[in-house]
Amino acid sequence: MFTLPQEESRAPTTCPGSASTQDLSSSYGDGLEEECSRKPDQKLLELYGVGNPIAMFFSDSSYLSSRGRIIKWFWDSAEEGYRTYHMDEYDEDKNPCGIINLGTSENKLCFDLLSRRLSQSDMLQVEPSLLQYPDWRGHLFLREEVARFLSFYCKSPAPLKPENVVILNGCASLFSALATVLCEVGEAFLIPTPYYGAITQHVYLYGNVRLAYVYLDSKVTGPDSRPFQLTVEKLEMALQGARSEGVKVKGLILINPQNPLGDIYSPGELQEYLEFAKRHKLHVIMDEVYMLSVFEESVGYCSVLSLERLPDPQRTHVMWATSKDFGMSGLRFGTLYTENKDVATAVASLCRYHGLSGLVQYQMAQLLRDRDWINQVYLPENHARLRAAHTYVSEELRALGIPFLKRGAGFFIWVDLRKYLPKSTFEEEMLLWRRFLDNKVLLSFGKAFECKEPGWFRFVFSDKAHRLCLGMQRVRQVLEGKSQVAEDPPSLSDPGAR
Ligand SMILES: Cc1ncc(COP(=O)(O)O)c(C=O)c1O
Numbered sequence: 001m002f003t004l005p006q007e008e009s010r011a012p013t014t015c016p017g018s019a020s021t022q023d024l025s026s027s028y029g030d031g032l033e034e035e036c037s038r039k040p041d042q043k044l045l046e047l048y049g050v051g052n053p054i055a056m057f058f059s060d061s062s063y064l065s066s067r068g069r070i071i072k073w074f075w076d077s078a079e080e081g082y083r084t085y086h087m088d089e090y091d092e093d094k095n096p097c098g099i100i101n102l103g104t105s106e107n108k109l110c111f112d113l114l115s116r117r118l119s120q121s122d123m124l125q126v127e128p129s130l131l132q133y134p135d136w137r138g139h140l141f142l143r144e145e146v147a148r149f150l151s152f153y154c155k156s157p158a159p160l161k162p163e164n165v166v167i168l169n170g171c172a173s174l175f176s177a178l179a180t181v182l183c184e185v186g187e188a189f190l191i192p193t194p195y196y197g198a199i200t201q202h203v204y205l206y207g208n209v210r211l212a213y214v215y216l217d218s219k220v221t222g223p224d225s226r227p228f229q230l231t232v233e234k235l236e237m238a239l240q241g242a243r244s245e246g247v248k249v250k251g252l253i254l255i256n257p258q259n260p261l262g263d264i265y266s267p268g269e270l271q272e273y274l275e276f277a278k279r280h281k282l283h284v285i286m287d288e289v290y291m292l293s294v295f296e297e298s299v300g301y302c303s304v305l306s307l308e309r310l311p312d313p314q315r316t317h318v319m320w321a322t323s324k325d326f327g328m329s330g331l332r333f334g335t336l337y338t339e340n341k342d343v344a345t346a347v348a349s350l351c352r353y354h355g356l357s358g359l360v361q362y363q364m365a366q367l368l369r370d371r372d373w374i375n376q377v378y379l380p381e382n383h384a385r386l387r388a389a390h391t392y393v394s395e396e397l398r399a400l401g402i403p404f405l406k407r408g409a410g411f412f413i414w415v416d417l418r419k420y421l422p423k424s425t426f427e428e429e430m431l432l433w434r435r436f437l438d439n440k441v442l443l444s445f446g447k448a449f450e451c452k453e454p455g456w457f458r459f460v461f462s463d464k465a466h467r468l469c470l471g472m473q474r475v476r477q478v479l480e481g482k483s484q485v486a487e488d489p490p491s492l493s494d495p496g497a498r
Helices: 042-047 054-058 066-077 080-087 111-118 140-153 171-182 199-204 232-244 267-279 341-354 358-369 371-399 426-438 465-479
Strands: 165-168 188-193 210-215 249-255 283-287 316-321 334-338 412-416 456-460
Touching (some): 080 426, 111 371, 140 358, 165 171, 165 341, 171 199, 188 232, 199 210, 249 267, 358 371
Parallel strands (some): 188 249
Antiparallel strands (some): 165 334, 316 334
């Protein structure tokens, strides 16, 4: 694993505006491939790119191609937090001093509801067509169900069409497939930072596609602005910056609700971003993987598919999956909705490698069709549990006098721990992260999301109360300089049991 001083390992800030092209980044605490990374030095970063045999610098295997070595490098360098967590996972009975994971964005509050529903007899169907090679776009019965599901939950003005739906095994694969079919090797997507850092790998590992950052900051500039607000002006600056570096930008990636901020774009903002993309003939990849995890009723969510008119429908591609909204990241179900037939067909062709088994497709269709269960049981209960867990962590943070972004969507809170860094550097941020890990709580630090201000952390709250409670107690110990592993979780009424 590479260990370099954090300042040296920063992304090359290549653009005079607010963008820089992507480096070998990943996040610490957001799933296996999204975990800890160390970065190679500036020289290597400059060499990183189209057809570059960067892997020869990482050549610890004579068995692998240069591509294979780069891919292995990502794996080797991206795991520290997650690996440490898995070697010492908290278990109430068997390992009460183990690590509490407030780093991985998963919803662990509804296993009871899901296991009851998925165990019902209507879920198991074995018939020849489900055991044979499928239509690579996904079985028609499932694409029809997904089209109905998205029409309803995205509030589309007209029914969405099954022929625009492609089914595959999750949004990670979909990022990878879209990058490959939309970009040439070495081209880039714009992405506002902080962002879910694993997208770096998703678009690079197969597609050799890079990211051009639109750096956002926490400064509030006026009564109508919010921290880390994305504006068209910032998009324009980042695009010009990337172009002046000779980077060809092919598209814009937007996450709504946003990870890690929890922000939701208003219909007006969405429209502006889409118009910007149209002006520059950019594709827009809309990641709406948290669209049903908006748990505050007062927060109005607007899917891009609800807009009366998409400015550039042929270049607008929407993704959704069950990993977050249905708390099933292990099941691996994702879907693309695009009116562009060429894009749908090219992605479908890659589904030969990213498809879902017929039996799982059947289960998914049954689940998505069961509106009574979704609307009357699952969503209200899931939202109530998310709200309770969010309230608990927010109150803990308030009691500690720690600023954070109060949002009503997603599984995480974006927390400002800048005052705990003796110096405002990413090295200090990493040291603080390590102190948390040493005190047996895994968090995600801001650099993993390419946040440009050191000291921001993402706290995942979508877990059972006893684990949250113990996790927050350990956070408190670190911040108060009293780190030690707590033996007994304090009691708290379990938001997961509501
Ligand atoms: C914004 C965002 N998009 C996509 C994914 C990956 O989704 P999937 O599990 O469907 O691959 C994640 C996972 O953390 C995410 O946060």
